[in-house]
Amino acid sequence: MQRIKFIDRMAQGKLSRRQMMQSAGAFGVGALILPPRARAAEVLTCLEWGGYDDATYFQAYVDKHGSAPNFSIFAGEEDALAKVLAGFAADVMHPCNYSVGRFVSAGVAEPLDTARLSHWNDIFPALQVAEGVLENGDIVMAPADWGNSSIAYRPDLVDEAFKADPSWSIFFDEAYKGRVSMLDNELVIIIGEMVAGKSYDDVYDMSGEALAAAAKEWGTKGLDMSRFLWTDASELQQGLASGEIVAAYAWNDLIKNLRADGVAVEYARPKEGFFTWFCGLTLLNTGKADKALAYDFIDAWLSPETGKALIEDSGYGHANQKSFEIADPAEVAAMGITDPEAMMASSIVFRNPTDAVQEEQNKVWGDLKALKY
Amino acid sequence: MTIAVTDPAGAPRRVARGDPSLRARRIAGFGLLSPALGLMVAMLALPIGALVLLSFWTQDGFAIDRTLTLANYARLVAWSDEATVWFGIPFHLAYPVPAILMIKSLVMSLVATVAVIALAFPMACFMAFRVTRHKALWIIVLTIPFWTSYLLRVFSWKIVLGFNGAINSGLIALGVIDKPLEFLLYNPSAVVLTLAHSWVAFAVLPIYVSLEKIDRSLLEAAADLGDSRWQRFRRIILPLAAPGTIAAALLVFIPTVGDYVTPALVGGPGGTMIGSLVQQLFLKQNDAPLGAAVSIAMMAIIALLVVIFLWAIGYGRMRERRR
Known part of the structure; x- marks a missing residue:
């Protein structure tokens, strides 16, 4: 038996170096011995x-480096943060103005050197210094995309009363039980308080007794009415397209996608107000890749071509002013407001409560969901 | 227990430990075991050890406080005068969520297990007693659903039960209903149904094996002595199939209690189970130590239940008899 002989000869030291290397090579050992x-x-x-x-x-980025980076998809920023804190070595994160603070407090965000971003100077000046971009004198997020959160509804399936006077109360209305879908987020409780007549700025950082009471009243109701709480926009899109859902918390791109599929869908301007968010790219200090790659990726996101794609494909706004010059004028016109500053002035800008409050809200919402049956 | 157990022939069963030939054989036995043992230690014992350790630490903002404490476990059972009522049961706990979800998960997977056994037993009986040719083929046919991933099987239930899914569109086409039924998906029963389907083949095989081992002459003798079909089933098949059935029940019950994917996909807002809470604690609420404590508590409770179950059905006696 050749095999046994080999082992015997090796044990007896009768094997030549050449034979030894040959056999080792067959097992891929060579890769370790070869000069790196x-x-x-x-x-x-x-x-x-x-x-x-x-x-x-x-x-x-793809043009320059030949291939796309690796992606890890998250459903909410808290998931992504937990993943990073658990040791996931990510280089770049895509948080939003209301969530980037969490990454800064956790000590995983790294200040950006704007000189390394060729498109930085074309960013709307208001966004360059907005809360969430500039924190304690550091640029912690390069603003990229902005858009809205409001109610998407099927005009053929909701009541006339809602269409005449859209309101977030549809998510807490017995008449729509099992036909609406909210985002899986503690925002449900906050929107409930807004339905009760409070302003977003007064309730976004609710905590303690007030939060518990609001969760009991509005959170429970919101949970009971929702067919499912969405975490994945494509699930929501299918729900609205089939008519399973008649109204849902949604981002602008959903409207664009559904209309492209020929589904009649409208984006409401609820009387309590609708939301504006802006998101961007944050450099993380947990990554292993070369920082230059991260800067290239962020810079690619800030390019007007990306903005054009965002405007035309999803109806989102972009942080680069030049995007609006090269995008299809009809699409730009359809957006209505193209200046993020004006958009923010006309709507509610999401805000970030303190870490302790954010964690408390996460917990209250999580417990509320767990107790639903 | 006495050490000097004797077998029917009267010879002492255990030989002196020091016997060198025996020791060599024992070492060889461990040698054969060692790859599996090594894998178990690396992939199971170490992670569980890490989890146990984590459960004695506490979360402090974004950092983890590494002083050993029972605080996490204390939180799971902390008393509160104010009761949280769930399904009419008052829970006097300051943090009732884990306890409630634990009970809910146990009930859900118990129902799923009963359903699985009810489905699997007739299938196994059919394979053991009715199928005489091509048995291997039948077994392969049975495992066909397992050729696709678990996730896909769960997703397919979403398609079957969905708003414009197979059942709803079928019933609408037949004119039985004019609006899709909405109670099919996104609730605990959808979770139980999906779990039952996903695990049924796991249960058929152990039951089939124990049925297959039954000596057919026993059945013939019973028939000769005038036992009816039902009597034969109750007095011979059922007791002799018990070990396989128990194995099947445990095989289904233990993993389904902690299932996370199924409730996440077909459970909707109300179909959450304890696994969802563990995921929440680790990934959303940023409290990994508490998540670890919940997992460990869950493991302990399941282990305890399994022991009670085995004791209650007299598994020990059953094994004694077989000797």
Whole structure:
């Protein structure tokens, strides 16, 4: 038996170095002994929202480096943060103005050197210094996309009364039980308080007794009425398209996508107000890839071409002013407001409560969901 | 228990421990075991150990406080005068969520287990007693659903039960209903149904094996002595199939209690189980130590229940008899 002979001879020390290496090579051991070749650089790893892993949003990066970075898709920023804190080595994260603070407090965000971003100077000046971009004198997020959160509804399936006077109260209305869908987020409780007549700025950082009472009243009701709480926009899209859901908390792109599929859907301007968010790219200090790659990726996101794609494909706004110049004028006109500053002035801008309050709200919402039956 | 157990022949069963030939054999036995043992230690014992350790730490903002404490476990059972009422049961706990979800998960997977056994037993009986040719083929046919991933099987239930899914569109086409039924999906019963389907093949095989081992002459003798079909089933098949059935029940019950994917996909807002809470604690509420404590508590409770179950059905006696 050749095999046994080999082992015997090796044990007796009768094997020549050449024979030994030959056999070892067959097992891939050579890779360890060979002089190290130029080692393949670490691939950039990005934490991204579902859908944003499409190459159209960072074409310049693909053109320069030949391939897309690795993506890890998250459903909410808290998930992404937990993943990073648990040791996931991501280089870039895509938080929003109301959530980037969490990454800064957790000590995983790294200030950006705007000089390394070629498109920085084309960013709307208001966004360059907005809360969430500039924290304690550091730029912690390069603003990229902005848009709205409001109620998407099927005009053929909701009552006339709602269409005449849209209100967030539809998510707490017995008449719509099992036909609406809210985002799986503690925002349900806050929106409930807004329905009760309070202003967003007064309730976004609710805590303690007030939060518990609001959760009991509005959170429970919101949970009971929702068919499901969505975490994945495509699930919501299917629900609205089939008519299973008649109204839902949604971002602008949903309207655009459903209309492209020929589904009649409207975006409401509820009387309590609708929301504006803006998101961007944050450099994380947990990554292993070369920082230059991260800067290239962020810069690609800030390019007007990305903005054009965002405006035309999803109806979102972009932080780069030049995006609006090169995008299809009809699409730009359809957006209505193209200046993020004006948009923010006309709507409610999401805000970030303190870490302790955010954690308390996460917990209250999580417990509320757990007790639903 | 006496050490000097004797077998029917009267010879002492255990030989002196020091016997060198025996020791060599024992070492060889461990040698054969060691790959599996090593894997178990690396992939199971170490992670569980880490989880246990984590459960004695506490979360402090974004950092973890590494002083050992029972605080997490204390939180799970802390008393409160104010009761949280769930399904009419008052829970006098300051943090009732884990306890309630634990009970809910146990009930849900118990129902799923009973359903699985009810489905699997006739299938196994059919395979053991009715199928005489191509048995292997039948077993392969049975495992066909397992050729796709678990996730896909759960998703397919979403399609079957969905708003414009197979059942609803079928019934509408037949004119039985004119509006889709909404109670099919996104509730605890959808979770139980999906779990029952997903695990049924796991249960058929152990039951089939124990049925297959039954000596057919026993059945013939019973028939000769005038036992009816039902009597034969109750007095011979059922007791002799018990070990396989118990194994099947445990095989289904233990993993389904902590299932996370199924409730997440078909459970909707009300179909959450204890696994969802663990995920929440780790990933949303940023409290990994409490999540670890919930997991460990869940493991302990399941282990305790399994022991009570085995004791209650007299599993020990059953094994004695077989000797």
